[in-house]
Amino acid sequence: MSAPMTLLDKLWDAHEILQRDDGTSLLWVDRHLVHEGSHHAFAKLKERGKAVSNPGLTFGVVDHYAPTRGGAVAPDIERMMVTLGENARTHGIRLFDLMDPGQGIVHVIGPEQGLTLPGLLINCGDSHTSTHGAFGALAFGVGATEVAHILATQTIWQKRPRAMRIRFDGVLQAGVTAKDMALHWIALLGSDGAQGHAVEYAGSAVETLSMEARMTLCNLSIEGGARMGMVAPDAVTFEYLRGRPFAPSDFDAAEADWRALSSDAEAAFDREVHIDAGDIAPTVTWGTSPEEAAPITARVPAQDSLGSKAAHARASLDYMGLEAGTPLDGVTVDQVFIGSCTNGRIEDLRMAAKVLAGRRARVPGLVSPGSSRVKRQAEEEGLAQIFTDAGLEWAGAGCSMWVGMNGDLGESGKRCASSTNRNFKGRQGRGARTHLMSPAMVAAAAVAGHLTDVRPMLEGRG
Amino acid sequence: MSGWSELSGDAVALRGANIDTDQLIPARFMSQPRADGYGGFLLHDVRVGDEGHPLNHHAPQVLIAGRNFGSGSSREAAVYALVDFGVRAVFAPSFGDIFAGNAVNNGLLAAQIDEELCAALMEALGDGAGAARVDLAAGCAAIAGHDFDFTLDPVRREKLVNGWDDIDLTGQHMDKITEFCGARFAAHPWAMPTPQ
Numbered sequence: 001m002s003a004p005m006t007l008l009d010k011l012w013d014a015h016e017i018l019q020r021d022d023g024t025s026l027l028w029v030d031r032h033l034v035h036e037g038s039h040h041a042f043a044k045l046k047e048r049g050k051a052v053s054n055p056g057l058t059f060g061v062v063d064h065y066a067p068t069r070g071g072a073v074a075p076d077i078e079r080m081m082v083t084l085g086e087n088a089r090t091h092g093i094r095l096f097d098l099m100d101p102g103q104g105i106v107h108v109i110g111p112e113q114g115l116t117l118p119g120l121l122i123n124c125g126d127s128h129t130s131t132h133g134a135f136g137a138l139a140f141g142v143g144a145t146e147v148a149h150i151l152a153t154q155t156i157w158q159k160r161p162r163a164m165r166i167r168f169d170g171v172l173q174a175g176v177t178a179k180d181m182a183l184h185w186i187a188l189l190g191s192d193g194a195q196g197h198a199v200e201y202a203g204s205a206v207e208t209l210s211m212e213a214r215m216t217l218c219n220l221s222i223e224g225g226a227r228m229g230m231v232a233p234d235a236v237t238f239e240y241l242r243g244r245p246f247a248p249s250d251f252d253a254a255e256a257d258w259r260a261l262s263s264d265a266e267a268a269f270d271r272e273v274h275i276d277a278g279d280i281a282p283t284v285t286w287g288t289s290p291e292e293a294a295p296i297t298a299r300v301p302a303q304d305s306l307g308s309k310a311a312h313a314r315a316s317l318d319y320m321g322l323e324a325g326t327p328l329d330g331v332t333v334d335q336v337f338i339g340s341c342t343n344g345r346i347e348d349l350r351m352a353a354k355v356l357a358g359r360r361a362r363v364p365g366l367v368s369p370g371s372s373r374v375k376r377q378a379e380e381e382g383l384a385q386i387f388t389d390a391g392l393e394w395a396g397a398g399c400s401m402w403v404g405m406n407g408d409l410g411e412s413g414k415r416c417a418s419s420t421n422r423n424f425k426g427r428q429g430r431g432a433r434t435h436l437m438s439p440a441m442v443a444a445a446a447v448a449g450h451l452t453d454v455r456p457m458l459e460g461r462g
Numbered sequence: 463m464s465g466w467s468e469l470s471g472d473a474v475a476l477r478g479a480n481i482d483t484d485q486l487i488p489a490r491f492m493s494q495p496r497a498d499g500y501g502g503f504l505l506h507d508v509r510v511g512d513e514g515h516p517l518n519h520h521a522p523q524v525l526i527a528g529r530n531f532g533s534g535s536s537r538e539a540a541v542y543a544l545v546d547f548g549v550r551a552v553f554a555p556s557f558g559d560i561f562a563g564n565a566v567n568n569g570l571l572a573a574q575i576d577e578e579l580c581a582a583l584m585e586a587l588g589d590g591a592g593a594a595r596v597d598l599a600a601g602c603a604a605i606a607g608h609d610f611d612f613t614l615d616p617v618r619r620e621k622l623v624n625g626w627d628d629i630d631l632t633g634q635h636m637d638k639i640t641e642f643c644g645a646r647f648a649a650h651p652w653a654m655p656t657p658q
Binding site: 017018020022024026028030031037039040043048050054056057065076077079080115117119120125126127141142143144145146148149152153154155156157161191192195196222223225227245246248249250251253254257288289308309311312315422424425426427430 | 477478479480482484485488489492493495496507508528529530533534535536537538539541556558559560561563564567568577615616617627628629631632635636638639642643646650651652653654655656657
């Protein structure tokens with residue numbers, strides 16, 4: 001009998017072409033997703049006189065620079081989108097451009113189209129590629145030179161990371177979401193806590209999550225330092241994928257293969273972390289690193305409680321305009337944002353709408369669905385109407401304020417409650433202050449005009 | 463890209479943990495062609511307007527930085543900004559995984575040192591610049607009066623010394639790759655994307 005294996009080992013071994021003397025593996029890449037930012041890689045390919053080796057396994061997506069609010073498009077943004085279109089045509093790559101009914105954020109439409117499947121190795125020049133691991137895929141972000149390498153060879157050199165398992169057992173409280181689970185573990189272990197590891201999320205509280213929630217959880221893996229996050233595929237996964245545009249035609253045969261994709265009972269992990277899901281409260285960030293997060297019921301921590309992280313916290317609070325000891329519930333916000341590859345899926349919009357229904361936002365805000373498909377669905381379900389009735393702007397699909405490349409930016413000194421994944425200095429605009437939280441918590445902040453606990457607002461709302 | 467095995471120059475300390483790639487290069491500069499040079503974008507929003515920032519007074523080849531340097535976004539442009547500014551080596555207690563891979567593909571050494579040494583180097587350098595020498599082959603460095611060894615993966619060393627990136631190294635394996643591709647799709651036909 002062979003030794004017990006982790007899900008990571010099974011996925012890795014299925015893609016390993018060879019191993020170098022130093023232990024680095026050459027891995028086969030099943031899906032390569034490129035976006036406007038891949039222009040450096042295409043330029044590199046041209047410089048070397050190379051062609052794309054497997055255009056049928058390569059898919060292009062316009063998302064990072066996608067305009068979401070109509071009106072004139074700045075020339076340099078236009079140029080980024082035109083360049084991707086030209087590169088896609090030159091190399092015979094299927095492109096999801098702005099005109100495509102399947103358009104949206106790469107990490108939303110990969111799964112939505114059924115391009116993301118269990119057992120695949122998926123790369124994209126974006127650190128949140130870990131999102132696709134929610135399907136039991138080996139998925140990780142790469143840099144431009146690696147993008148060029150994959151384009152040229154359909155392979156990537158990579159050292160096998162150490163295996164880490166985070167088990168969430170117990171039951172989440174009402175109003176607590178996958179976003180809170182992620183911010184909770186990152187606050188616990190640090191933004192480099194899982195560096196060098198691939199994280200497998202397991203336990204009863206993960207098994208009961210929808211695919212959308214699992215994607216949120218895996219999306220944030222990189223914010224805890226892990227290049228890959230994954231969840232073993234199960235009935236929830238298969239149900240989500242069946243009937244998707246690119247789902248396998250012989251779905252039952254595929255499913256039979258996928259059922260073997262889980263960590264064996266006796267498999268050894270290099271690191272195991274156990275968290276009681278029932279202990280997690282709605283969580284918000286107060287600083288400029290995702291690890292600087294705390295329950296909404298807490299106060300901004302005093303620096304002397306932070307040990308070696310005190311110096312960073314001091315700089316963070318200075319940037320955020322906050323003082324130690326201030327209750328987080330009550331910090332006023334100037335605007336809100338709901339969307340992004342973290343929380344721009346239909347379930348996220350449903351949660352936010354549940355809070356906003358029949359209420360008015362006290363501050364302006366933007367809701368940007370993760371894809372055109374999500375947008376249509378939200379309009380059909382009446383969610384878009386709830387957002388506009390509440391006074392929020394209903395925008396087009398794209399990365400939007402997640403990174404602000406398309407011109408959707410916050411102003412200096414303004415405070416934004418955001419469903420995104422990065423609260424870095426300047427991420428949403430120079431000097432802009434970002435607090436990360438779940439879409440439900442963003443909706444609550446919009447209604448209250450300040451950070452607040454969403455749980456009372458959900459009472460009596462199923 | 464040209465390789466390097468030894469360098470002599472200046473070192474400067476960048477204080478604080480978690481200097482992420484969004485700080486190293488703000489996203490709005492990334493649509494620019496590389497040919498124009500990315501050095502001016504390095505730490506733009508942190509540096510410009512801060513008179514005291516060391517990179518406004520020095521053009522170092524070596525940086526000493528806090529833990530989790532280069533975390534966050536996979537943008538290789540963060541490495542371009544460092545390299546185009548003239549930086550060839552960064553020493554820190556830990557690096558973002560993707561950044562560390564991007565660095566070596568662009569001739570930038572990202573070498574791990576322990577927290578204690580990092581603190582000592584920062585103290586020795588203060589807000590100024592200090593003399594630095596880095597020897598890749600020997601895996602040692604002398605910075606501001608501190609001599610120390612650092613470990614470097616042999617393949618990464620080879621790539622830095624020769625100025626290679628992975629595309630250069632993979633060509634020799636094309637037969638194996640083709641064979642693997644055929645076997646994979648024969649065994650797992652579902653892995654081939656087929657629009658319905």
